[in-house]
Every structure is written in C-alpha cells, then in structure tokens.
Amino acid sequence: MKLRDLREDRLLDQLLSRLPRGKSVVAGMGDDCAVVETMNRDSFLVLKTDCVVEGVHFFWGTNARDVGWKAMMRPLSDFAATSALPEFALITLMVPEQTEVRWMKELYRGLRRAAKRFQVSIVGGETSSTPGPIAISVSVIGFVEKRRAISRRGGKPGDDLFVTGRLGRSLEKKHLQFIPRIVESRWLTDNFSIHAMMDLSDGLGTDLPRLARASKVGFKIDTKKLPLTRGANINDAISEGEDYELLFAISPRYNDRLVRSWRRKFPNLPLTRIGSLNRKSKIENRKLPGGYVHFQQSD
C-alpha cells in the first residue's frame, strides 16, 4: 500500500500508536502540541514541530520572506491552540545547492521577523543540501502554566463553539502573512475557563470533527453564522483551510461576558459563536459531496 492511499490521520495513528510515551507526557500525538511534565512544579514544557515544503505549502516564486514567516508561524499557531508561550526555536533547512544566497537571506529575514514578533529566540539550526525541493522544518519549545494548558480534549456537551477572525480565501494571501492568535489565546485562558481549543489549519470541516472526536462529543453548527472573509462563501470557509484562527469550546454561561469583554479588548478581531457541542450522536458525521462533513448534524 502506498502512502497516498491513507488519510493522514490514519497514517499517523498507525505509525505512532506504538511510540514510547513516558509517564511525564501530558499530551502528545494527535494534540496540537506535545505537553510534558518536567522538574518544574508550576508549568509544563510545550513542544511542537512543523514544516513547509516547496510545491506543497508554497510555490517557487513565492516571496522568500513570506515563506520564512509562514514556516515560523505555523508551529506558533499550535502554541496559540495550547495557550502556551513559545520561547525557543530550532530551524532545519534543506536547500538545493543552486539556491541563491539572496533567497536564503530573505527566508531568514522572514523567520527572524516572525520569531521576534513573539519574542522567540532562534537558538539552533542545521542546514543540509538536498537534491529535491526546499523544505524548512521549525521546532518550537516553550512553556504553559499547568492550570492554563488547553487541548482539544476538554469539550463538554452544551458548550458554545466560537471562532476568531474570518474564514475562507486564506490561500490568496493570508496563509503567508497570518498572525498566530497567541495574544488572544493567552487573554482567553487568563480570563475564562476554556474547555477545549485548537487552531484551524486544515479547515473547519476537517478540524472541528477532530476536536469533537478528541472531546468525545457531537457538534452542531449554524453555517449561516460563519464569519466569512470578504468574497468567500460557506464552502470556502469550511473546506479551504489555512485560516490559522482559533476554534474553542466554552460553557454558555460565559457567553455574554465573553462577547462583551472580547469586543473591548480586541475591537478589530471578530469573535463569532458558530454553534455548540452536544452528546455524541449515533449517526456518524457523514461526508458530503463537497468533501466536508455534514454540518447540520443532529441527534
């Protein structure tokens, strides 16, 4: 069997299920970040690796600075999902020998700017030549206070579902220039009890069912309420991905206070209640022809 015949989720399940996972691992495979216990009493160590590959995540001709920005911001978006503070980054660069040094310098400029935005220190790097496309892998290491660590797994039936920002048409430009919602996520866990959270990288239609599965609940969303990017339709918002917005579950009792204080704190960033979690339905989420999960799912 070839790799292309497997869905990524299943592949990772197959490959990783037997990986050693020590007692000190609080969250690992399948979560946005790995969260581990160390000697530190008050906080967890948080780890994330991600990569961008030419021909997959960007194309030749893309501004190198944008590529560097995206390579750094992707794992940082997972830190936002975990409500963790990133501190250090390691960069692995695989580049063909005919690459222009100028291009590399621009790439590093993008990596540096993105790191600086969140006060992340780039502390290590490795460069390898490759006979193939350019690939950049970034690992980020940081911390989260134990009481503020969030995963996809804590959603409860009855929780409201919120998303930040607007969804859809991110591939036109936003995916190279997005700002991970770390500030917003830290504010959320400082002021509210968030049950479950994740960042939307593969599209709401793929990511929300992941959150629901991890939380062992069902969900119901009102697609007419989805906050759309100008020019995007509902299908774009559900299927395209690369939005890097936050999706989170919170008890409905905080609804009013959350919406009011969010508007004061982040007047330029929409926060939208898109639906709620419910008891797991016996009816499996069905695939629709459009490729996305049936979103008016009911019990």
Added chain:
Amino acid sequence: MKLRDLREDRLLDQLLSRLPRGKSVVAGMGDDCAVVETMNRDSFLVLKTDCVVEGVHFFWGTNARDVGWKAMMRPLSDFAATSALPEFALITLMVPEQTEVRWMKELYRGLRRAAKRFQVSIVGGETSSTPGPIAISVSVIGFVEKRRAISRRGGKPGDDLFVTGRLGRSLEKKHLQFIPRIVESRWLTDNFSIHAMMDLSDGLGTDLPRLARASKVGFKIDTKKLPLTRGANINDAISEGEDYELLFAISPRYNDRLVRSWRRKFPNLPLTRIGSLNRKSKIENRKLPGGYVHFQQSD
C-alpha cells in the same frame, strides 16, 4: 551567488549572525546543542535539531530501519557532545505519496528503537507530502546539570586531546548503526573535569579545527597514534567523517587516572590520546591537498 559556493560554516555565520539570541541562551549557533537557561535553578534546557535527506545522508535502497536509527542518533550524538540527557523527541517526516507504507513502518521502527535505547519519548510528529526525496528531521529536547554542561569552547593550552573508539571507514556500515557516546560522556563529566568536547561527524580534520577555533587555541596531533578502524588509513580517519565518536580536551594531570578507570569501565571501547592543545599559532592551519588540515601544526 549560489549556496554551493559557500562553505557551510560561512553560510551559517552569514545567515544566523543577526538572529535574536536572548539573554537566557548559554550556547547556541555553532555549538553542538543549544543550551538555554529556564526557570530551573539546577539545570539547563538542551535543544538540538538535525536531519537526514535521501540522496545526501542515505540512498534509496538503504534499509529503512537503519535510516530511522541514524535520523534519531545524529542529534543524540550532539547530546553526548554536550554531556546532556535527552528526554523528548519531535519528528518531522517529508515523504512522497508513492512511498510504501511498509517502508514507513520500518523507518518508525528504527526511530523507536533508537529512542528507546536512551529512554527518549517521541512526543510529537508531523508528516508532510513532498514532490522530492524523503527527508526526516528530528528535534531532541533534554537537560544537563549546570556544572556538567560542556561545549567546544573550554579547551586550554596544554590540554590532552582524546578520542573514543576508532576512526575511518564509517561510511561502509557504522554510520547507519552507531551508538552515540552518551553513557561515556555522562561518565566522563561525572568523574572528571572535561574542558571541551564535541562529536566527530564531519571527520577529525574538519571537527578538531572547529574545537580549536571555538577554544581560541592551537593543536598538535600525532597522526601515527590515531585509532584506526580495521582497513582504514590515516587519511580515512581524518577526512571521511560520520564516526560519531567523542573528541575531548582534559588537563594532562588526569591522564593516568582517566586511562586506567576508562579501561575498567569501558573495556571494549578504546580511548586514545591523540595530541594536545597549545597556544594559538600565528600560522593559520593550512589546507593540505588531501583536503584536510595540516596536522603536524607547530608554533
């Protein structure tokens, strides 16, 4: 200018010199591992990333389990150089969609075995498709007690230089099956004051001058004393690389005790005094036609 026209050392210098480096960074670029201060009073956090790329570090047809082993052991060898204890690993996998799932499973078997050997927990992973060759990037995170952290930078004039194991002909087999000298390194820093240490990945002829430069000293080695792998000659031992043995500098006053207690502790692994550090010569280390640095350098 193209990348191939730059030596890797110079490239990294160029690219990374402007990277932000926080006050909490004890060792970073140019060292084997990044070593950073955190809230922990007694130990440093230690970080390392490395990669193996098909067509560069291994070739199609190589046993996938060996590839996985090597991908994990390369950064662990840098932990040996730092005398640090690895704890967690993150894996980024870039693989073409036509890759056989069986191959991937064997790869993970190699990664798992290597991790298990040093009780490292693989806590996170990311898989991306690629239009190019297979590439595996592994980041390792761990700790080292502050008083035991070693870098390349502490060598002093007069220090003896030692190497573990045997050098040369590693490309025939050893580079896919080597065992990082973590146990030996931990024993060394538990029992002796080691001034400077590194692992030999690019060959003694490239790596020793790096240690000398980092320590701001010169060196003198007796090439006739080099511990050769069976069938290897002096040139192989100096130039080929991929040995993953330790090179370290220690005050000559410990010479007798070190050699005696090493032999008791590690009876099957040679430890060889190959030369010494000296005051920096005004004569620059000259390149010899063989591609390696003049090794009978004198003041």
